[in-house]
Amino acid sequence: MTAQQTTPHLPSAPYSSAAGPASGAADTVQVFLASTALEVVFLAAGIDAGCYDSAVAPAVIRTTAQPRPAARARERILLLSDNAAVLEQATPLHSALGLSSLMARFDRVLTLNESITPHHPNTWAPAEADLPMLQRLLRSHWELGTSDVELIVESPQVNPAIALARIFSESLIRVSADGLMSYGPTRSRLPLGMQQRMTTLHYAPLAPDLQPRLLHETGIVPVPVPLEAVSDVIAEVRENAADMIDAAAARLTGERTGIILGQYCAALGLITESEESELHCQMAEAVLSAGCKTVAFKPHPAAPTASTAALAAHVTAHGGRFVVIDTPVIAEALITAIGPAIVVSAFSTSLMLVAQLYGCQTAAVGSRLLLQRLRPYENSNRIPLTIIDQFAHRGHADIDPQAHGDESMNLQDLVDAVSYCMQPRLLPAFRQRTSDLLARLDDDTRGLYFTRGTLSALDLPGRLPRRSHPRTTARRAGRLGSDYLLYRARRAIRRSRTRRAAERQKRRQR
Amino acid sequence: MTDPGAGSAAFDLSVIVPSKNCAPYLPTALTSLLDQDLDLGRTQFIFVNDGSTDDTAELLDEWATRFDHVEIISNGTAVGLADGRNLGLDAARGEHIAFLDGDDWLAPGHLAVLLEAIRSLGTDFVRCDHIRVTGKRRELRRAPMAVRNVPIPARAGILPVDQTTLVDYPFAWAGMFHRRLADTGLLRFPSGFMTAEDRPWIWDLHLNGGTCAVIDSPGVCYRRGLSDSLSQVLDERQLYFIPAFGKIFDVVRRDADRDLFLLKAIRNWLAILEHQAKRFDTAPWQLRRQFSTEAQAISDSLPWEVLKTVLLESSRDRRTAVLQMMPHRAELIQELIR
Numbered sequence: 001m002t003a004q005q006t007t008p009h010l011p012s013a014p015y016s017s018a019a020g021p022a023s024g025a026a027d028t029v030q031v032f033l034a035s036t037a038l039e040v041v042f043l044a045a046g047i048d049a050g051c052y053d054s055a056v057a058p059a060v061i062r063t064t065a066q067p068r069p070a071a072r073a074r075e076r077i078l079l080l081s082d083n084a085a086v087l088e089q090a091t092p093l094h095s096a097l098g099l100s101s102l103m104a105r106f107d108r109v110l111t112l113n114e115s116i117t118p119h120h121p122n123t124w125a126p127a128e129a130d131l132p133m134l135q136r137l138l139r140s141h142w143e144l145g146t147s148d149v150e151l152i153v154e155s156p157q158v159n160p161a162i163a164l165a166r167i168f169s170e171s172l173i174r175v176s177a178d179g180l181m182s183y184g185p186t187r188s189r190l191p192l193g194m195q196q197r198m199t200t201l202h203y204a205p206l207a208p209d210l211q212p213r214l215l216h217e218t219g220i221v222p223v224p225v226p227l228e229a230v231s232d233v234i235a236e237v238r239e240n241a242a243d244m245i246d247a248a249a250a251r252l253t254g255e256r257t258g259i260i261l262g263q264y265c266a267a268l269g270l271i272t273e274s275e276e277s278e279l280h281c282q283m284a285e286a287v288l289s290a291g292c293k294t295v296a297f298k299p300h301p302a303a304p305t306a307s308t309a310a311l312a313a314h315v316t317a318h319g320g321r322f323v324v325i326d327t328p329v330i331a332e333a334l335i336t337a338i339g340p341a342i343v344v345s346a347f348s349t350s351l352m353l354v355a356q357l358y359g360c361q362t363a364a365v366g367s368r369l370l371l372q373r374l375r376p377y378e379n380s381n382r383i384p385l386t387i388i389d390q391f392a393h394r395g396h397a398d399i400d401p402q403a404h405g406d407e408s409m410n411l412q413d414l415v416d417a418v419s420y421c422m423q424p425r426l427l428p429a430f431r432q433r434t435s436d437l438l439a440r441l442d443d444d445t446r447g448l449y450f451t452r453g454t455l456s457a458l459d460l461p462g463r464l465p466r467r468s469h470p471r472t473t474a475r476r477a478g479r480l481g482s483d484y485l486l487y488r489a490r491r492a493i494r495r496s497r498t499r500r501a502a503e504r505q506k507r508r509q510r
Numbered sequence: 511m512t513d514p515g516a517g518s519a520a521f522d523l524s525v526i527v528p529s530k531n532c533a534p535y536l537p538t539a540l541t542s543l544l545d546q547d548l549d550l551g552r553t554q555f556i557f558v559n560d561g562s563t564d565d566t567a568e569l570l571d572e573w574a575t576r577f578d579h580v581e582i583i584s585n586g587t588a589v590g591l592a593d594g595r596n597l598g599l600d601a602a603r604g605e606h607i608a609f610l611d612g613d614d615w616l617a618p619g620h621l622a623v624l625l626e627a628i629r630s631l632g633t634d635f636v637r638c639d640h641i642r643v644t645g646k647r648r649e650l651r652r653a654p655m656a657v658r659n660v661p662i663p664a665r666a667g668i669l670p671v672d673q674t675t676l677v678d679y680p681f682a683w684a685g686m687f688h689r690r691l692a693d694t695g696l697l698r699f700p701s702g703f704m705t706a707e708d709r710p711w712i713w714d715l716h717l718n719g720g721t722c723a724v725i726d727s728p729g730v731c732y733r734r735g736l737s738d739s740l741s742q743v744l745d746e747r748q749l750y751f752i753p754a755f756g757k758i759f760d761v762v763r764r765d766a767d768r769d770l771f772l773l774k775a776i777r778n779w780l781a782i783l784e785h786q787a788k789r790f791d792t793a794p795w796q797l798r799r800q801f802s803t804e805a806q807a808i809s810d811s812l813p814w815e816v817l818k819t820v821l822l823e824s825s826r827d828r829r830t831a832v833l834q835m836m837p838h839r840a841e842l843i844q845e846l847i848r
């Protein structure tokens with residue numbers, strides 16, 4: 001059997017869940033789900049690079065992992081999903097600054113929120129029994145007809161991606177991953193019905209020679225989106241928002257400027273707000289010591305409004321000029337206009353992106369502190385932090401995409417080892433290499449990227465020495481005994497209940 | 511009742527309908543069979559009356575006239591669903607074969623959709639979803655394979671180990687089969703089994719059945735909650751799941767990829783042991799002893815290291831419930847306490 005679909009069109013029954021089996025003659029509609037500006041930029045770059053014009057079959061019928069040209073989709077729909085906590089006050093993405101011409105790559109732009117209100121996309125989980133009906137209704141509402149639907153999603157392990165995948169239960173699924181998390185393991189196990197339909201992972205090749213591991217357990221095929229395409233789209237965004245961006249850049253001309261890209265570590269619960277403030281001050285110092293007079297700070301759009309007074313005071317005290325950039329446009333577009341001498345952040349993907357695309361000097365501050373604070377071990381920020389930490393030589397340093405921190409350690413091995421410790425059940429094949437790497441590492445490096453607790457739980461080199469714990473043994477034996485006694489007790493109760501019910505039955509029949 | 515004469519594939523499809531005391535439900539089933547968009551002149555219906563004591567026989571005789579080609583097989587004493595279906599298989603002469611239980615029914619056009627699919631895809635068999643009906647309550651149950659309407663290797667329906675897959679969806683009436691599977695004996699059910707006959711059957715089918723496809727179709731309506739249903743009675747007939755798994759382990763052991771599939775089979779074994787152990791709590795002690803002894807024999811026959819691994823990965827409840835039926839209990843308890 002070939003991987004191509006050769007089924008003729010079968011008649012759709014009155015209440016079959018889908019419009020009918022896929023056929024070579026039936027057309028495809030590609031639905032691109034996006035919730036942030038950067039996601040839209042990355043999807044547009046993928047379309048420009050032709051990534052969505054070729055296809056790979058799902059693993060169960062795949063004969064080759066090479067993408068082959070596919071029939072052009074009848075329609076490309078951009079489905080925007082606003083995930084802000086206060087939906088009623090969020091700026092809708094389709095009117096966001098700079099994205100207007102990007103929308104032209106899509107035949108239609110729809111908003112998921114309009115269709116599912118008052119549900120919030122992140123908590124919208126329709127009941128199993130309602131799925132066939134919802135597919136029928138959404139096909140009608142979004143005028144999808146009986147076409148095959150192909151879903152392209154950013155975060156496949158959360159709603160609304162999961163909800164849409166469940167509703168369009170036969171649609172093949174592609175994943176678009178624009179950040180460093182694509183190099184790490186999947187955060188949670190996806191339902192099998194979704195795993196079986198995964199085809200390609202379109203990722204940003206931010207770290208040369210690193211293979212993405214996201215959704216590796218599903219057999220998804222990683223396909224890189226050329227960074228030149230991303231760079232072109234960013235230039236387009238800059239064109240669209242030229243007025244606002246040039247106004248922001250105008251405030252900064254005339255002297256060497258460094259940009260600090262804020263994240264929302266405190267809001268994530270990783271560090272306290274005072275620690276984050278301290279981190280920002282350290283970043284300011286990195287900017288100033290790079291010979292910059294002006295320190296520009298761009299807060300993360302999702303971060304809660306925090307006071308920048310302390311940072312401003314710190315910069316001024318060291319003889320610099322402090323400016324807050326609040327232009328609501330992606331940082332990369334701003335950076336192309338401003339042309340900073342250095343870009344500093346904690347572990348933002350933008351650091352890798354601008355270093356690769358524009359050759360900007362970059363620095364990562366605070367990765368060591370954050371690595372220690374990440375809880376639990378499988379927190380999906382761990383891989384981005386690990387990669388950035390490696391590139392930044394563990395501290396204040398330039399990020400050089402071509403050099404690694406430790407020559408004796410292959411970055412792929414380290415990333416795979418950390419990934420295995422984060423999700424051992426999903427990546428069992430990585431255990432041997434993880435064990436080998438851990439045996440080679442010195443204590444300091446091992447302590448930086450791995451925790452004793454995790455290594456002990458997984459019985460890997462570097463674990464705490466196994467000691468006899470008589471109290472634990474006694475507790476476990478006791479627990480086993482009490483489990484058994486409880487089981488016997490429950491069984492006795494069940495038996496006596498059945499006996500009494502049977503007697504009652506007999507008495508009634510007499 | 512007419513014989514169209516000798517010749518291979520005299521019929522496109524043979525539909526096998528075993529019934530035992532289904533008189534209240536049979537008219538629904540038979541009505542639905544007439545509404546399948548099939549060419550009745552090329553379809554063979556085989557009704558197996560398995561020792562019914564109600565009006566089933568009369569109903570079948572009365573309805574037989576509405577079909578072009580009918581065979582009625584009557585058993586004086588019931589032989590069970592497995593052998594009932596096997597008798598039907600012996601009499602089947604169609605190019606494809608489908609099953610329907612006498613107390614269920616089909617949505618209009620269902621068999622025509624399956625027939626068209628299995629022909630055009632050229633697979634050895636096809637599977638489909640079904641609807642569980644309890645009174646007026648309906649619940650869609652999907653066949654656990656999300657890649658649909660294309661041929662897939664039947665073996666792809668077995669893994670992964672810890673999720674519900676096509677081998678956990680063993681319903682004979684949820685699909686259609688090419689007669690070559692009957693010719694090689696793959697479609698036969700283990701003889702004499704009063705319950706659990708479909709488990710070794712579905713494993714053999716997915717290990718050795720070639721290719722299959724999962725089709726969207728109008729569906730089978732599977733009636734639940736029948737008061738005299740076999741699954742609610744607690745007696746020796748409920749113990750057939752033990753030799754059923756014996757057969758599953760046999761067929762997996764003969765397979766080239768046995769290491770892969772053994773994990774799955776063992777996990778399923780522990781799951782069904784836990785479920786049945788709870789059910790058999792209220793059974794008389796002779797039955798419980800038979801259960802224990804037979805289950806232990808099967809567990810003994812399994813490779814110990816693999817069984818231990820799966821057991822130690824199971825939940826506490828499952829471990830407690832099945833410990834009685836495992837070999838090397840002392841070693842297990844030591845491992846659990848360590």
